[in-house]
Amino acid sequence: MRFFKIQTIAAILLLSISVQAQNLTISRQEMIELTPKWTGERFPDGRPKVSDDLLKRMKRVPLEQAWGVLKAAGYLHQYEGNWKNINSGEVLVGRALTAQYMPIRPEVREHLEKEGKADGRVGDMVSWPIDMLSKGDVYVADSYGKVVDGPIIGSNLGTAILAKSGNGVVFNGTVRDLRDLEAMPGFTSFIRGDHPSHQTEMMLKGVNVAIRIGAVTVLPGDVILGYLDGVAFIPPHLAEKVVKVGELVLVRDEFGQIRLKEGKYTSGQIDNRWTTEIEADFAKWISANPGKLPYSQAEMQELLKERTW
Template identity: 70%
Template sequence: MKYRPQTYFLLFFFFTLEFACAQQLTMSREEMIALTPSWEGERFPDGRPKVSDSILERLKNISLEQAWSVLRGEGYTHQYEYGWQNIHPGDVLVGRVLTAQYMPIRPEVRAQLEKKGAEEGRIGDMVSWPIDMLEQGDVYVADSYAKILDGPIIGDNLGTAISAKSGNGVVLNGTVRDLDGLAKIEGFTSFIRGTHPSYQQQMMLTGINVPIRIGPVTVMPGDLVLGKLDGVIFIPPHLAEKVVKTGELVILRDQFGHQRLREGKYTPGQIDARWSDEIEKDFSQWLEAHIDELPVSREEIQELLKTRTW
């Protein structure tokens, strides 16, 4: 089925309401593809973009500042959110986004959504449905509207299930319970708004793998999430490779520049400005001399060296 452009616009901004009214929890493959038209790579069976594992691994070394700079240059000015509590401070979270949208309960709507879930073979309470859909390398990203009392949508039981399914933690615009238990799950690097000993009540799940809002960010299924310290940035899949390659170049140039500053070969003004041809040539020679010692693969450095002009 084909839709007019105006229909896609309405789908984008009113998906959650439409899902609730139509008793529909997820987008169709066609709708998913329509809302991620810039991605030309591999997709999951449901249409969600599937950025490669190699890009995910390389993204771990990229700073939030480097990623932010690339995205802003591409016109994506609302991709970063700060002020999180990181369950494993200092660890890095990277993965493909699977989204979930929660809303305050409206009994007749929840009843219809539960009926639809049963027809689709979904098991248990609504809070477990998105977890059942996770793949390795995913990050469960949920908007539970920062509800505190009766707001936690996961504890250590569901956290263990999430870790087993995805190998990752979560990003929750809301609270969790059982923080002691969650902190003991190895690799469960997660970004949350806080904790509370209660459990979710008077809530309903209105969408899985739909566009959601996390702070100022519109998050799409298949985006990449990069979380470090207390900040999280969401990267559209079609820009992931550019973020990684640009970030790796910045890492190399910074390492070279810092070394030359320590040696006193160049002044801060020379390194902090646009590099002269002399410095660019020195950088190229430095790359060749240290190709096996740098935090970027030999193959990527060799590809970079092909672009030199001398």
């Protein structure tokens, strides 16, 4: 009897979760609970809002340094490679606005369309996430890699995305009108491919919910850092540390390369944990070049104390 009761309770809980999961978005409180380590500014819906200043500085951070900080913090699955890049050579940085697509199930799509109409959403489902974009966002969508009848945007929706966010997209799926999208300055994007068809037999299952992109779980408000064929998905509470460590490593590389050209140190000395002598030389060089880092030497020393890179 006890086992039967436990099974019954479990079934009720699963049913409750299933019904709740049919909602397109989550509440502000649920968003806060989903991203508890973020203590900074949030959008009205609760999505973390990493500052524009950090986003601007993030563009200089190498993917290798971002990955190193994330790994040291215990985030081992935040990088996805082997993308097709639109506007290769440009860096994509922004706050993730997430969307999840699934193969159509008629009764679920009907329910979601009714909900969308009640919320004042217009047009086909594929336009709904685009209408929610803000400047500095990156539209991140899992369209489950569908190719034929899978593209969820073409040149018209791409133009709308760029106008609203100033950025391109990260899609675990495909696009159409590739030539037109490639001709749009600033539309730096990471996609799985392209196809001349358009999406059919698909449905938008959720916006600003947790989604999977390859091997990564992406949350709303994660900071996207994409370059060449790789993308890092940075939890918002780690964005500032990623930026500061990235800036410090770049400056240390600059110093090391200067000293190598001068012949003061050997490559073995620079490409290894620095001696006390080299660290003292670096600190003196930083003091003589105060504009190299946008934060104090005290902060720099704290980062050096806890470094694992």
